[in-house]
Amino acid sequence: xxxxxxxxxxxxxxxxxxxxxxxxxxxxxxxxxxxxxxxxxxxxxxxxxxxxxxxxxxxxxxxxxxxxxxxxxxxxxxxxxxxxxxxxxxxxxxxxxxxxxxxxxxxxxxxxxxxxxxxxxxxxxxxxxxxxxxxxxxxxxxxxxxxxxxxxxxxxxxxxxxxxxxxxxxxxxxxxxxxxxxxxxxxxxxxxxxxxxxxxxxxxxxxxxxxxxxxxxxxxxxxxxxxxxxxxxxxxxxxxxxxxxxxxxxxxxxxxxxxxxxxxxxxxxxxxxxxxxxxxxxxxxx
Amino acid sequence: xxxxxxxxxxxxxxxxxxxxxxxxxxxxxxxxxxxxxxxxxxxxxxxxxxxxxxxxxxxxxxxxxxxxxxxxxxxxxxxxxxxxxxxxxxxxxxxxxxxxxxxxxxxxxxxxxxxxxxxxxxxxxxxxxxxxxxxxxxxxxxxxxxxxxxxxxxxxxxxxxxxxxxxxxxxxxxxxxxxxxxxxxxxxxxxxxxxxxxxxxxxxxxxxxxxxxxxxxxxxxxxxxxxxxxxxxxxxxxxxxxxxxxxxxxxxxxxxxxxxxxxxxxxxxxxxxxxxxxxxxxxxxx
Numbered sequence: 001x002x003x004x005x006x007x008x009x010x011x012x013x014x015x016x017x018x019x020x021x022x023x024x025x026x027x028x029x030x031x032x033x034x035x036x037x038x039x040x041x042x043x044x045x046x047x048x049x050x051x052x053x054x055x056x057x058x059x060x061x062x063x064x065x066x067x068x069x070x071x072x073x074x075x076x077x078x079x080x081x082x083x084x085x086x087x088x089x090x091x092x093x094x095x096x097x098x099x100x101x102x103x104x105x106x107x108x109x110x111x112x113x114x115x116x117x118x119x120x121x122x123x124x125x126x127x128x129x130x131x132x133x134x135x136x137x138x139x140x141x142x143x144x145x146x147x148x149x150x151x152x153x154x155x156x157x158x159x160x161x162x163x164x165x166x167x168x169x170x171x172x173x174x175x176x177x178x179x180x181x182x183x184x185x186x187x188x189x190x191x192x193x194x195x196x197x198x199x200x201x202x203x204x205x206x207x208x209x210x211x212x213x214x215x216x217x218x219x220x221x222x223x224x225x226x227x228x229x230x231x232x233x234x235x236x237x238x239x240x241x242x243x244x245x246x247x248x249x250x251x252x253x254x255x256x257x258x259x260x261x262x263x264x265x266x267x268x269x270x271x272x273x274x275x276x277x278x279x280x281x282x283x284x285x286x
Numbered sequence: 287x288x289x290x291x292x293x294x295x296x297x298x299x300x301x302x303x304x305x306x307x308x309x310x311x312x313x314x315x316x317x318x319x320x321x322x323x324x325x326x327x328x329x330x331x332x333x334x335x336x337x338x339x340x341x342x343x344x345x346x347x348x349x350x351x352x353x354x355x356x357x358x359x360x361x362x363x364x365x366x367x368x369x370x371x372x373x374x375x376x377x378x379x380x381x382x383x384x385x386x387x388x389x390x391x392x393x394x395x396x397x398x399x400x401x402x403x404x405x406x407x408x409x410x411x412x413x414x415x416x417x418x419x420x421x422x423x424x425x426x427x428x429x430x431x432x433x434x435x436x437x438x439x440x441x442x443x444x445x446x447x448x449x450x451x452x453x454x455x456x457x458x459x460x461x462x463x464x465x466x467x468x469x470x471x472x473x474x475x476x477x478x479x480x481x482x483x484x485x486x487x488x489x490x491x492x493x494x495x496x497x498x499x500x501x502x503x504x505x506x507x508x509x510x511x512x513x514x515x516x517x518x519x520x521x522x523x524x525x526x527x528x529x530x531x532x533x534x535x536x537x538x539x540x541x542x543x544x545x546x547x548x549x550x551x552x553x554x555x556x557x558x559x560x561x562x563x564x565x566x567x568x569x570x571x572x
Contacts (some may be wrong), residue, residue, distance in 0.1 A: 008302060011394055016396070017306060018299035084397060086404030092550050095407070099553070107405055109295055109397035109508040110302070111370060114410050116395045118372030121381070124400050125418075129443055132410040155437045157415055223397040264378050267385070 001071060002098045003078045004085035006110025007031075010223035011040045016252055019080075019108040023049045026078035030056040030068055035090065036082040036113075037185075037247065039223050044205055053080070057168055065097050071284030072103045084112035113249055116221045117160050120228055121264025122251055127160055128152030133193050133250075134164045135186065143200045150208040151254060156285065158257030161197075163188035163248050187246035190229075194236040194250070209233070214253045214278055216265060219243040231270035232278060239270065257283045276284035288384045289364045290353060290371035292396025293317075295508035297326045298334040305366075307392040312364035316342040316354055320453055321376065322368040322399075323533065339366070343454055347376055362507075364417045367397050370398035399535055402507045403446050406514055407550025408537055414438030415445055419448045419479050422470070429486045435538060436494040439507075440525045442542030442571065447483075449474035449534050458546050473532035476503030476515075479535070480522040495519070500539040500564055502551060503530040517556035518564060525556065543569045 003022045008014030015023070023029055031042065031053045038045070046053050056068060056079070068079060085091055085107045098105050118124045129152060131145040145161070152159045166186040174181045198211050211234040219227040229239050236250075262279055263278035289308045294300030301309070309315055310313070317339045324331070332339050342354060342365070354365060371377055371393045375381065375464040384391050404410050415438060417431040438445045460467045484497050497520040505513040513527050521534075548565055555561035 006397065011304075013304035013307070014302050014395070016294060016302050018297075020303060021299070041464045052326060064376050065478075084401050084404060087401065087410060089409055089546065092407050092409075092546060096546075096549055109300070109402045109405065111292065111395035112401035112410070114403075115370050115373065115401040116400035118370060118398075118400075119393055119395065121372075121378050123375055124373060124398070125379075127416075128414055129441075132414075151441045155415075209428075220394075224428075248474075260378060260382075262373065263382055 002072045002103050002105045002122060003076060004095070004105065004107040005078050005080045005093060006084045006108055007038060007080050007082050008110040009083060009113065009116050012045050013015065013036060014111070014222065016110060019110065021107060022076070023051060023078050023080065024113060025076065027075040029078045029080065030054050032056050032061060032082070034058045035088040037135055037165065037167070038082050040221055042088050045261060046252065048085055049182060052173060061094065064256055065094055068094070069098055071101055073101070076186060083162065084110050084187065087112045089124055095175070112220060113121065113162065114160065115252060116251060117218060119221055119226065120218060120251060122158055122215050122216065122261050126158050126254065126256060126258070126261070128157035128254070132159045132162045132164070133188065133196060134209065135188060138195055143204070146200050146204060146206070146208060149226065150206065153254060155224065155282045157254040159252045159254070161193060161250040161252060163190070163193050165247070188248065189240050189242045190243055190248045190250050191237050194233045198233055198237070214275070214283065216251045216253070216268065217243050218249045218251070220245070221249065228268040229266070229270055230265045230268040230275060232274060233268045235274065253283060254273055255283050255285045287357045287362050288391045289362060289388050289528050290377060290391065290393040291364050291366045292370045293324060293366050293368050293392055294396040295369060295399065295402050297324060297509065298331050300397070300508065302394060302396060304370065305396065306335065308362070308394060309337060309364050309366065311362065313361040314340065315364045315366065317366045318342050318347060318368070320344045321374040323451065324368050324451070325506055347380065351380055354380070355384055355387055355389055358384065359387070369403050370396050373398045373400060392460070397508060399448065399507060400446065401451060403504065403537060404536060405512070406502050406504060406537060407548050408444055408502065409544065412444050412540065412542060412544070412547070414441065414443035414540070416448060417445045418448045418450070419474065419482060421452065421474060424481055429490070432490060432492070432494060433487050434440070436492065439494055439540060443540040444543070445538045445540070447479060447536040447538060449479050449536065451478070451533070464518055474534065475526050476529055476536050477523050477526045480519045484523070485493045486521055495538060498564055500569065502537045502539070502554065504535045504537070506531070506533060507535065514554040515556055516551045516554040516561060518560060521556045521560065528556070541571045543571055545570055
């Protein structure tokens with residue numbers, strides 16, 4: 001059996017009891033470690049689970065999945081995923097491959113940022129589609145998120161923005177020279193995301209949002225040091241210190257936002273005066 | 287401290303290790319039991335957690351929350367919620383009240399149907415806003431879901447439809463006579479939902495979807511007997527036997543559905559021929 005085990009959002013104790021039983025008894029334990037990360041190191045997980053863990057990087061999962069699935073017709077293999085196992089596209093691929101090989105599959109759900117973001121106090125049924133924000137470079141500034149956000153904003157909905165992480169990336173030079181040297185991991189902050197969003201709006205001038213639109217920055221959702229800040233995109237450009245270390249996520253507010261949501265998130269405002277003024281002008285409209 | 291503890295979707299082992307530690311050491315343990323249910327009885331939870339549980343019905347949570355919060359300034363109170371603690375509006379109210387009383391709050395996230403529905407193989411970032419479907423009566427047939435689905439369908443997105451549950455409801459007669467006699471619990475099935483959806487489209491004639499639109503019925507997501515069926519709404523009207531007991535949820539497909547999603551859900555088709563024909567005509571469009 002192939003078990004897809006969700007690990008939840010923050011630390012080693014976020015695994016479910018069901019998931020922990022699977023990990024403890026599986027023949028092999030993999031950890032998918034490129035679409036998201038936990039806030040604790042592999043060694044802490046290994047000590048807590050009482051198992052050694054094989055890190056499955058993108059190349060292994062996408063090009064060498066048969067190694068992960070080896071003998072899973074007769075043995076139990078645990079493939080651990082931060083958040084919920086079906087949060088990332090990649091894992092449905094793995095299940096399709098398992099089906100082809102006649103391997104039974106069982107998934108152990110867990111918290112995903114897609115629902116965990118409800119901890120902001122924003123109502124999950126007020127969210128439209130989720131978008132991703134990647135690190136811009138000089139010549140790669142994909143802005144497809146902008147059209148998706150427009151679709152959500154047109155109907156008044158919130159948008160969850162998932163922020164890029166770069167782990168085990170090679171520099172262009174090292175890649176060209178075939179040197180397996182990796183850059184230090186990078187995690188996009190809410191401030192970087194807000195800057196890129198403002199930049200794209202200034203470029204496209206579609207009026208989808210502005211530097212004065214309200215958003216919530218979320219840090220380490222579900223963790224002991226979980227932190228939320230609410231402010232305009234302009235204010236959030238200066239939220240790095242306030243929000244602390246990775247992982248970050250962001251929600252851009254939709255105008256349908258409800259008063260109950262306002263009452264909840266107002267406590268997170270970087271500047272209550274701005275918050276109240278912008279809210280009164282733009283939000284709480286049905 | 288007030289702890290909001292997510293219990294996940296299916297049984298007593300879906301609690302996280304972190305959540306179980308909170309429940310074991312709290313002064314009092316409540317279980318919110320009206321927005322969703324687990325697939326196991328209270329007695330099984332109590333035996334597994336080693337604690338007796340107070341069932342918190344809607345009246346208690348909405349009108350008597352100070353009893354739940356009693357002494358939580360100095361004691362730990364665990365308020366357990368099926369799924370994720372922030373899945374339902376009601377619980378942000380409880381947190382707001384706790385804040386007023388100077389009570390610290392901590393949430394233990396868990397799987398929610400809002401993300402757990404990814405187990406269908408549909409990609410979570412292809413979902414628009416979530417809607418709810420209530421049991422229609424002769425004179426109460428709220429169809430606000432229809433406009434929401436239209437908004438999602440117009441931009442090609444999937445819609446998660448959460449199905450009504452009725453627990454601890456009085457009949458009108460018993461309510462009028464002040465008799466505290468409750469009706470047996472009722473859980474809407476995918477078939478009932480499909481029927482109501484077709485009925486509303488026939489009434490409104492807005493062309494938002496048709497009896498030939500594809501949808502996925504989900505039964506007991508995350509449970510041992512988890513089951514998915516894919517078919518047209520017309521086919522899903524006959525899915526009760528196939529899908530089995532509660533809880534059910536449904537996803538109405540959006541036209542942006544991706545080929546990878548098709549490959550995954552085709553295995554759930556009630557009728558592969560219909561599925562392929564309808565897919566080719568309406569889906570996989572970007």
